[in-house]
Amino acid sequence: MKISDIQKLTEARIIAGDLLTEKNIKKAFSSDLMSDVLTLDEEDILLITGLANVQLLRTAEMADIHVVLLARNKKASPEMIQLAKENKIVLLETPFSIFRASGVLFSNGIKPVY
Amino acid sequence: MELVFEIEGGDFTSAGNASSKIKKVLKQLNIDSKTIKRIVIAVYEAEVNIVAHAKKGILKASIGSHFIEVKLTDKGPGIEDVEKAMEAGFSTASKQVREMGFGAGMGLPNIKKNVDELDIISEMGKGTLVKFKNYF
Ligand SMILES: Nc1ncnc2c1ncn2[C@@H]1O[C@H](COP(=O)(O)OP(=O)(O)O)[C@@H](O)[C@H]1O
Numbered sequence A: 001m002k003i004s005d006i007q008k009l010t011e012a013r014i015i016a017g018d019l020l021t022e023k024n025i026k027k028a029f030s031s032d033l034m035s036d037v038l039t040l041d042e043e044d045i046l047l048i049t050g051l052a053n054v055q056l057l058r059t060a061e062m063a064d065i066h067v068v069l070l071a072r073n074k075k076a077s078p079e080m081i082q083l084a085k086e087n088k089i090v091l092l093e094t095p096f097s098i099f100r101a102s103g104v105l106f107s108n109g110i111k112p113v114y
Numbered sequence B: 001m002e003l004v005f006e007i008e009g010g011d012f013t014s015a016g017n018a019s020s021k022i023k024k025v026l027k028q029l030n031i032d033s034k035t036i037k038r039i040v041i042a043v044y045e046a047e048v049n050i051v052a053h054a055k056k057g058i059l060k061a062s063i064g065s066h067f068i069e070v071k072l073t074d075k076g077p078g079i080e081d082v083e084k085a086m087e088a089g090f091s092t093a094s095k096q097v098r099e100m101g102f103g104a105g106m107g108l109p110n111i112k113k114n115v116d117e118l119d120i121i122s123e124m125g126k127g128t129l130v131k132f133k134n135y136f
């Protein structure tokens, strides 16, 4: 799925990065636990989370995740936006809950990591 | 090549700075991205452990042509039972650490999974040395 489709389906706002980034996202993982995200063997997945802090971006950077969706209108801080830009991470904010965002994307073909 | 970083206990905004620099250096050396990921995840969880559990620490990374050795030395409470601390789910993390997205007792097991050699030496009331090596 294209990033622009993820944005449309979750009614998200783009906070950092470029919607036109040529990425085809196949899988997603939803978690607030960064230690868990750091155990994933897959790269280039979509991360859906309610955790809005700098460590979210550091975790994405280390785990080679390039698209992050902040659920339930959690707001990215200027430091988070800065880190997202530095690491070419597309950061989106959706009003949807983690459950709803995950459900909508799942029913449109995004696969779970597990 | 030697890289040295200071890590402040409690400073969650800076946790990951060392891992980030190390990642950039490894990328420039054209090391395979799966290998880089394993290394930087271990460095990052170890860095977070100093921020979460210790007062302050120093991280030294030595990068050779076919390996990286990372040593993290901290001043802090130490680990009472290293074997137990290595078990998945064992954690003494504070609520604040859990709010940061850590503190589920998954850090040390994940470090172990991602490195080729690991040594942890700890003295109660003094501090901890975490040393690991990866080959590429
Ligand atoms: N540098 C350290 N100094 C003191 N204690 C530590 C250190 N690193 C780890 N520990 C201890 O080992 C436990 C397990 O660590 P870890 O697996 O990373 O889980 P977590 O950090 O999520 O608690 C910690 O809760 C803590 O009690």
Ligand SMILES: [Mg+2]
Residues within 6 Å of the ligand: B045, B048, B049, B052, B102, B103, B106, B107, B108
């Ligand atoms: Mg830890």
